[in-house]
Amino acid sequence: MKAPRATMPRFGLGTWRMGENAAARTEEIAALTLGLDLGAGLIDTAEMYGDGGAEEVVGRAIAGRRDDVYLVTKVLPSHASYAGTLAACERSLKRLDTDRIDLYLLHWPGHHPLEETLRAFVELRRGDRIVDYGVSNFDLDEMRHVRTLPGGDGIASNQILYNLQRRGPERKLLPWCEAEGVAIMAYSPLDQGRLVVRPALREVAVRRGITPYQVAIAWTLLREEVVTIPKAGKREHVRDNVAAASLLLDEDDLAALDRAYPAPKHDVPLETA
Ligand code: NAP
Numbered sequence: 001m002k003a004p005r006a007t008m009p010r011f012g013l014g015t016w017r018m019g020e021n022a023a024a025r026t027e028e029i030a031a032l033t034l035g036l037d038l039g040a041g042l043i044d045t046a047e048m049y050g051d052g053g054a055e056e057v058v059g060r061a062i063a064g065r066r067d068d069v070y071l072v073t074k075v076l077p078s079h080a081s082y083a084g085t086l087a088a089c090e091r092s093l094k095r096l097d098t099d100r101i102d103l104y105l106l107h108w109p110g111h112h113p114l115e116e117t118l119r120a121f122v123e124l125r126r127g128d129r130i131v132d133y134g135v136s137n138f139d140l141d142e143m144r145h146v147r148t149l150p151g152g153d154g155i156a157s158n159q160i161l162y163n164l165q166r167r168g169p170e171r172k173l174l175p176w177c178e179a180e181g182v183a184i185m186a187y188s189p190l191d192q193g194r195l196v197v198r199p200a201l202r203e204v205a206v207r208r209g210i211t212p213y214q215v216a217i218a219w220t221l222l223r224e225e226v227v228t229i230p231k232a233g234k235r236e237h238v239r240d241n242v243a244a245a246s247l248l249l250d251e252d253d254l255a256a257l258d259r260a261y262p263a264p265k266h267d268v269p270l271e272t273a
Pocket of ligand 1: 015065137188212230236241
């Protein structure tokens with residue numbers, strides 16, 4: 001299963017809340033290692049998570065198998081000046097213990113001019129420190145604007161909040177990204193574990209002999225341009241989630257889910273929490 005950008009796998013492992021607690025590190029590394037063993041090809045992290053701790057956990061999990069992993073990390077908006085982005089990238093590479101990042105994202109729009117961040121991204125790509133770059137939490141107007149800036153045509157991905165309960169992007173942002181060839185990474189596909197399991201979702205899950213959470217993950221992958229990145233610290237969750245990536249929902253399932261979790265009928269601003 002490949003997203004349009006040939007090297008980006010469609011299923012990844014999230015890492016928010018990892019690297020915050022030294023006592024949990026061994027378990028976290030084991031969860032990521034299991035996910036990679038089971039075929040998850042992508043890991044999503046950020047310099048923000050655990051104040052660099054999550055990147056260190058990821059560095060441990062990918063040691064000796066760097067080429068098996070499509071590695072995504074993010075620069076904080078407060079660091080995203082030209083020089084700040086270059087420096088942040090070097091710090092991330094060190095924590096990740098690697099010589100390249102596959103996709104480097106601006107975590108959300110901030111106060112530094114986007115021109116500067118893009119100039120740094122292009123420079124990092126020229127120096128082979130990153131392979132691709134993109135943004136996160138950018139709504140349609142922000143995407144349209146950033147696309148017009150020097151280097152904006154190179155934006156490979158927009159990572160956004162998108163799940164069964166948060167379907168606003170389907171109105172305009174997803175179609176725009178699809179038309180522009182910008183891959184969408186759906187974060188919080190389980191709504192940070194707060195997915196409300198309505199009866200229709202439970203019924204689909206029972207009919208298929210899987211959990212509602214697996215249905216929700218499979219649902220995020222219905223659109224070909226979408227990559228999903230659930231986070232799981234528990235190994236049984238990792239197993240379930242990787243298996244969900246190859247589930248196919250049928251038209252009856254989708255109709256039932258549409259009725260229970262309808263997309264909004266009016267434009268809504270991109271949600272971020
Ligand atoms: P999520 O993946 O929607 O949900 C994670 C929660 O769901 C955890 O509490 C996890 O528990 C639980 N869970 C996972 N698999 C489960 C399963 N099969 N059954 C039941 N519960 C399950 O939330 P998220 O961490 O917010 O989002 C995923 C990733 O997206 C993040 O980790 C991060 O990499 C990225 N993200 C990016 C942004 C951004 O601004 N760009 C924002 C948020 C998230 P356990 O850990 O106990 O297994």
